[in-house]
Amino acid sequence: MMKCDQWGDQEVITHYGYPLYVYEESVIERQIHILEEALTDFELFYSFKANPNLHICEFMNRQGVGADTASSNEVLKAVKAGFSKENILYSSPGKTEEDIEKTIDHAIIVADSYNELILINKICSRKGIRLPIGIRINPAHSITSEDALEIMGGTPSKFGVDEESLLAHKEFIENLSHIEIIGIHVYIGSQMLNYHTVYDNIQSIFAMGEFCITQMKWNLSFIDFGGGFGVPYLPDEEPLDLRALKPMVQELVAKQKIVTKKRVRLIVESGRFLVTEAGRFLTKIVDIKVSRGKKFLIIHGGMNGFFRPVFMNLLHAVSISYGEGIKQEKEEELVSVGGHLCTPIDMVAKDILLPKAQIGDILCIRSAGSYGYTMSLREFIDHRQAKEIYIDKQGSCMITGGVGDDFR
Ligand SMILES: Cc1ncc(COP(=O)(O)O)c(C=O)c1O
CATH class of the missing domain: 2.40.37.10 (Lyase, Ornithine Decarboxylase; Chain A, domain 1)
Known part of the structure; x- marks a missing residue:
């Protein structure tokens, strides 16, 4: 194979034409290490939507990163890239019966609404199985537009079910006998550059996890905290201070009953931080x-x-x-x-x-x-x-x- 890592932009264009995207694996590896090093208690998942290039997805898998997918086709791509079922999360609004049928054997499905819980339960009843699934929760805590570029939770939102509505639906969920909720997924927003916002988000999701275990009586085996780790796009933008975040999060994790009593998988997902x-x-x-x-x-x-x-x-x-x-x-x-x-x-x-x-x-x-x-x-x-x-x-x-x- 041709070597081209020393090429300037002119040589790349002369060889391949234009327009072109050029991706460098060594930079992706660097970014994975930076995030993993900062969040030592967490498993890192790669959000395919940021860049679903198969070479990138395969590299993520080889690095031990999980797959955060948002369509049934992304799930199938994750399978093709070598990810195992327990390392593929499938979370998105508006899943159809076909989406669920296509992915049920390949990913951990995260339900996005109460209707979706009914749909998954119906499919599992037909199959005669009880399926462990996650549920996406729209948190009650919010952030401002100075904290993130795209806010997806803490407001009226098309994503997930409102945190405040959970208790009222406890019995309804318990009556769906073909599903079992084993995980929660929260995603509050993207492009956070302030480490205090990231910390506050993690802290309140721990509290939510505790609530789901003690009040909803769910036997959680994973908590997906989302991510939103931002990157500077301009030279004068300050990068996310992961060095400052690290000890704060380590201290927070050490205090969580969820973690000390029972080994719950703590997951964060990231797209742009890893590949931008x-x-x-x-x-x-x-x-x-x-x-x-x-x-x-x-x-x-x-x-x-x-x-x-x-x-x-x-x-x-x-x-x-x-x-x-x-x-x-x-x-x-x-x-x-x-x-x-x-x-x-x-x-x-x-x-x-x-x-x-x-x-x-x-x-x-x-x-x-x-x-x-x-x-x-x-x-x-x-x-x-x-x-x-x-x-x-x-x-x-x-x-x-x-x-x-x-x-x-
Ligand atoms: C649920 C969810 N997870 C992960 C991501 C990835 O975000 P980012 O690329 O900013 O890390 C997004 C982005 O929209 C998202 O909606």
């Missing part, structure tokens, strides 16, 4: 124009290449720079970067400072390893689509891509 920095998006500037005094760089592949900055309005949160191997102009200018799609919403960055560019220069968006390839509108307006290049730890390069289509 491992990926970059490379493309070329195909046109440059000035319109009414404003300069626009037009790139091949905006929302059809890397949609997230457009969709999330994260224009400020994307780091854009010129690739190594390209002559660097010292002089900077204010520009907006747009994709080549014939729609005004295809703007990747507005009014940012970049070194002076020419048509044909390479534009590199860093921290593009999560929510990139599969989240983008790749077929919209039918341009040449991005490829994915995976560089393993030995520095060997391989083209991957379209792997999300395997189970369609």
